[in-house]
Amino acid sequence: MNLLEDILKKNPHVHIHDDKHAYVNDIICLLIKDGRKMLHVVADFDFTLTMYEKDGLVLPSTFGVIESNDYIKLPDGSLLRDKSSELYGKYHPIEIDVQMNVSEKIPYMIEWWRSAQTFFVLSNLTKTIIRDLVHQSKMELKQGVREFITELLTSQTPILVFSAGLGDVIQYFFEKHIPEFKHNHESSHIVSNFIHYDNQGKVISFSEKLIHSFNKNEHEIHDTPYFQTITNRPNVILLGDTLGDIGMTGGMKNLKQILKIGYLNHSTPEKLEVYKNFYDIVICDDQTFDIPNAILNAIQ
Numbered sequence: 001m002n003l004l005e006d007i008l009k010k011n012p013h014v015h016i017h018d019d020k021h022a023y024v025n026d027i028i029c030l031l032i033k034d035g036r037k038m039l040h041v042v043a044d045f046d047f048t049l050t051m052y053e054k055d056g057l058v059l060p061s062t063f064g065v066i067e068s069n070d071y072i073k074l075p076d077g078s079l080l081r082d083k084s085s086e087l088y089g090k091y092h093p094i095e096i097d098v099q100m101n102v103s104e105k106i107p108y109m110i111e112w113w114r115s116a117q118t119f120f121v122l123s124n125l126t127k128t129i130i131r132d133l134v135h136q137s138k139m140e141l142k143q144g145v146r147e148f149i150t151e152l153l154t155s156q157t158p159i160l161v162f163s164a165g166l167g168d169v170i171q172y173f174f175e176k177h178i179p180e181f182k183h184n185h186e187s188s189h190i191v192s193n194f195i196h197y198d199n200q201g202k203v204i205s206f207s208e209k210l211i212h213s214f215n216k217n218e219h220e221i222h223d224t225p226y227f228q229t230i231t232n233r234p235n236v237i238l239l240g241d242t243l244g245d246i247g248m249t250g251g252m253k254n255l256k257q258i259l260k261i262g263y264l265n266h267s268t269p270e271k272l273e274v275y276k277n278f279y280d281i282v283i284c285d286d287q288t289f290d291i292p293n294a295i296l297n298a299i300q
Contacts, residue, residue: 062165167192217250
């Protein structure tokens with residue numbers, strides 16, 4: 001029994017499109033044959049590396065760490081939390097609508113992200129407050145993610161964390177939970193929406209190039225130390241949880257084998273069928289990294 005057959009037999013929540021079995025098996029075999037020296041990893045952050053839920057409660061995203069707080073206020077005295085909740089109620093159903101064309105969604109995503117960023121700038125947020133909120137938050141890595149990332153860094157296998165969330169939150173989170181992960185390093189890098197601060201540490205703006213759920217394919221990493229590390233590594237394991245995450249390797253050149261692994265949170269049969277068309281392997285409602293770790297450990 002090969003690795004893929006073993007994974008599918010032991011994990012009924014793991015799915016592959018009926019027409020893709022031979023194709024996916026071939027990719028895994030080629031990744032194993034080529035080894036770590038040819039591999040790099042591209043991973044989304046929110047609800048891919050982090051847990052979607054725990055004990056029946058949905059955990060926060062990088063934006064949610066800030067937006068769910070009860071004391072971040074806007075100039076008119078209203079709470080950032082309430083304004084953010086209104087935006088979520090309006091735009092999140094559009095984001096997750098599997099029947100809606102991506103090109104139709106993009107203008108709404110831009111509106112959502114820009115509105116959220118505007119509220120951040122208007123609020124009383126500072127760098128110190130953000131770091132404290134991250135370190136106190138309920139955001140949690142999926143079981144096995146620390147081992148996955150540590151193994152990559154130990155073997156000098158590059159990993160790119162590609163997020164439409166908040167880069168500062170990701171950086172502070174790794175600072176606490178995986179301090180070996182360094183941003184803008186040869187073996188580890190973050191592409192995300194980063195915050196700009198004034199001399200007193202107050203939030204004043206965001207990085208010019210907006211990253212939202214559906215434009216990850218437009219962002220390139222050519223001017224980073226990380227890019228030089230992956231020029232001779234044409235094989236990729238891509239890890240995401242939204243259909244937009246499929247585009248994370250769009251700005252990379254000369255790729256050979258791409259294994260796309262998708263986490264489907266709050267799964268339904270309808271969503272599963274759509275995800276199976278886009279991802280090679282779909283993992284439903286799983287808060288562990290058992291499957292990625294099994295595949296990574298087979299690649300030496």
